[in-house]
Amino acid sequence: MSLPKRRKIRTFAVLFCIITFTTLLFSYTCPIPSLYFFKYALRLSDNFFTKGLCACQECMTELEDDPWFAEHFNQSIHPLMTRDNSILSDETFKWWQWLQSEREPADFNVVVEELFQVIPDEVLYMDSRPERCRTCAVVGNSGNLKGSQYGSIIDACDFIIRMNQAPTTGFERDVGTRTTHHVMYPESAIDLDNNTSLVLIPFKTLDLQWIISALTTGTIKHTYVPVMSRIKANKDKVLIYSPTFLKYVYESWLEGHGRYPSTGFLSLLLAMHICDKVSVFGFGADRYGNWHHYWEENHLSGAFRHTGVHDGDYEYNVTLLLADKHKIHMFKGR
Known part of the structure; x- marks a missing residue:
């Protein structure tokens, strides 16, 4: 042992x-x-x-075996926001407010208090049984999933994390049918079934106001673009991605590349902090070098990488490095 x-x-x-x-x-x-x-x-x-006992044969977070991973991975930072950890440092708050600047943002503390009157104010983690080897599938949206036939492999994982507007209907053989956690922000929101946890990534105070509104009054219909005024989701399963954790991902893992991390990379780091074994699907280009969604015919190759917001190449290289170091298992598709 x-x-x-x-x-x-x-x-x-x-x-x-x-x-x-x-x-x-x-x-x-x-x-x-x-x-x-x-x-x-x-x-x-x-x-x-x-993230204590791990029942896997190999545990990703055994830091002693890799100095690079140990330098970047900080297990003490909570990935999800609760009432207790919602207070942000001045540095974190200023950085977070800068991401998608608002002219007259609401009082953050007041919004947070209102938020946790609508959704649970404690994070009940996915599985606390030590005898389990907790497995996560992080399912990206790359066109390399088309024809991959990964569906059964994805569905066999304990927790399946999808993101943004990714559909499963019509693509079950390649992407699976189950979703335990769906990561989104207001501008990429979709309706969810009652058994799926909505994981909101807030890039501004208005995003927190939006989820309150979308689950109650439906008064917020526009951020910087039109958004869904109401959303179908189980409010008892809504989770909020912590701005502190978001900053940690940006600084520690991306080392300041891009304006802020993509939803895919943020989902990957969430999985690494809550699961023992992480498998990644649908990241990167397809075999022709195109970066597009598996449900679309998009010929704008590389559009994601040149938005000026995310550094897609750097994120992908870090993901490949994690795979090379056997910290994650990466399925590259077709």
């Missing part, structure tokens, strides 16, 4: 003993054990398991 795994088992044993002892103490001293305590203890164990 490797040294990192032995350390993890010892850490788990200590945590288990602490929780058990404290539970017994509360049971002895209180006629009715505190419900708050049990909730707190369970949250501690959930946080521990989120």
